[in-house]
Amino acid sequence: MSAVIEEHHDHHDHKPSGIGRWLFSTNHKDIGTMYLWFSFVMFFIGGAMALVIRAELFQPGLQLVEPEFFNQMTTLHGLIMVFGVIMPGFVGLANWMVPMMIGAPDMALPRMNNWSFWLLPAAFGILIASLIMSLMGMGSAPNFGWTFYAPLSTTYGPASTDYFIFSVHLMGISSIMGAINIIATIMNLRAPGMSYMKMPIFVWTWFITAYLLIAVMPVLAGVVTMMLMDRNFGTSFFNAAGGGDPVMFQHVFWFFGHPEVYIMILPAFGVVSQIVPTFARKKIFGYSSMVYATASIAFLSFIVWAHHMFTTGMPVAGELFFMYATMLIAIPTGVKVFNWVSTMWRGSMTFETPMLFAIGFIFLFTIGGFTGLMMCIAPADFQYHDTYFIVAHFHYVLATGAAFSIMAAVYFWIPKWTGNMYDEKLGKLHFWMTAISANVLFFPMHFVGLAGMPRRIPDYSLQFAEFNAMASVGAFVFGFSQLIFLYNVIKTTRGGKKATDQVWDGADGLEWTLPSPAPFHSFTTPPTLK
């Protein structure tokens, strides 16, 4: 490897050419780009599935698809959005930005980085293959919901469940390797003078997220391994007849699942913490409290998992514990929202597209946070459990939360990536279309959920018809608005107004000291910090 690097030192911006540049890439920027494009492609695939769901739910009764296919859509939409869009999107941002933000030449383990990425197309190829086989009439794709509860996924799982298990194993290996890489990079490759408490918040949030990944992705691997053994090797982990317990599946799954939701939101907090100070032209308010809040959220995420299971018949003491522990999470999260608002307070703000998405994030994520607080109240949760209220909640925190932050990040950093400014008019159009349609799409779900409409069911009672029709209209506007985003990104990579090195007026940090576009190899000599 050293030979390769020395060669690169000679002619500085040499890039390998052809397909080999991407297949064998060990460059953090190229791998970051691939992660981001992968995430983008998956976003449209998962989004198309969401539109199938919303089209079916446009009116009560069964119109377009069979219930069995509807189940496959809800399952694959969830899996693809969680594992194929949000997670790779953030890993892509980490790949691009973490080395540039800490003054490192590349990730600590460039070859492993390549492998982490290339496992993903394989994993999702397998998962999507099961859907293609289903469309060709060869059995069902996974149809048990993205939470794959036993016994739906063990005793009653379709044959393609084994594809799903293998796919999850690959995704898990990819995430674990990516996380190890990020931790090793942050611990070992910081520029001289960059102490932990001087790292940009985005680096901090990813540092903590990477630890979460390392702690819980192996548990996910464990639970799908148990499923595999129950299905094929005659064990009874989740089979009551053999002494197992299906409720235990939910405990093991949510022990992974709850930290997982913070894996999807902590990097979003990091992105917003970079963008808000830039466009408020102030330093972030309460830097160290941001770091400690992130760490406390990560810690608390390990002791709240059973709030997903209040209706499984837990003893009251257990419900109370998980209820109060969950409420505690509101405190560090509140600290963060307070700090963002305080950063904006009396700043000289401008509202370019990244800032609009960041403010949209703060506003809409907080709505999702509040509904989360409603659901953590155990006695009230019995009404909300498994209804569209839950669907509304997690789409506010994931779609208008995590996905908004990725869009914000793309607009924020794309001038640095491509050297060109994006089209601001199109960016603003994209933001307003997305923000308004997202609310038309997700807000009515609160009402139908509170009124008792169950999630994951292709039909519903007549009284839910108006709100569902509204949501479906919002869904299609939301979905097609993303084509504006795609067009804007492609347009920016092709050309446009040249970006300055600093790009944004208030931008501060090592990544903005590099030329735009960032050279193929950056910080081959460590920068010196002020």
Added chain:
Amino acid sequence: MSSQPNNIDGANNNSTTRVITRLMFVVVGMFGFGFAMVPLYDVFCDVTGINGKTGDKVTLAENLQVDTSRLIEVEFIASLNDSMPWEFKPSQHSIKVHPGEPTRITYVAINRTDHAIVGQAVPSVAPGRAAEYFQKTECFCFTEQKLEAGEEKEMPVIFVVDPELPDDVSQLALSYTFFIKPSGASKNTASLVNNSNQEI
């Protein structure tokens, strides 16, 4: 973090290796922890008596004082897992017992299919917090049960309600669910279920 040109391969190699080694231990450890949750979960449920698990242990009811001042109604429930073709019912719907008094009741199972089936009954007691006060000294659920084609079998349960049972509990429900024992023969049934599932 040398001041020399950054070289990801050079000075940092040792510390990088150290970090990776430690993190790999965490990964392996957490994979193991996922599996360790299985026995931990059972231990936790046994210790706390939640989950309505009555435990599979045979208890001796020697030193229990019969408390004739209280009368507890115990109801019997029988259910079948949906892949189990037997008929299964308690011989009586309920019985009133004094705490501390050993009582024998029976369940009846009939296999009306044309082949032998091995089943396993899984007990549960409601309310869950009373489960630890319900002790079975003999139960058909302790072992697997085999019924030949057309066989009818009476299966006994001997139980004692612990006099320590909280005062506010005056009614208990004992429920059994019969499952097909998952082994060779049951594979076919499982796949039958799968197929019918897909046709729906």
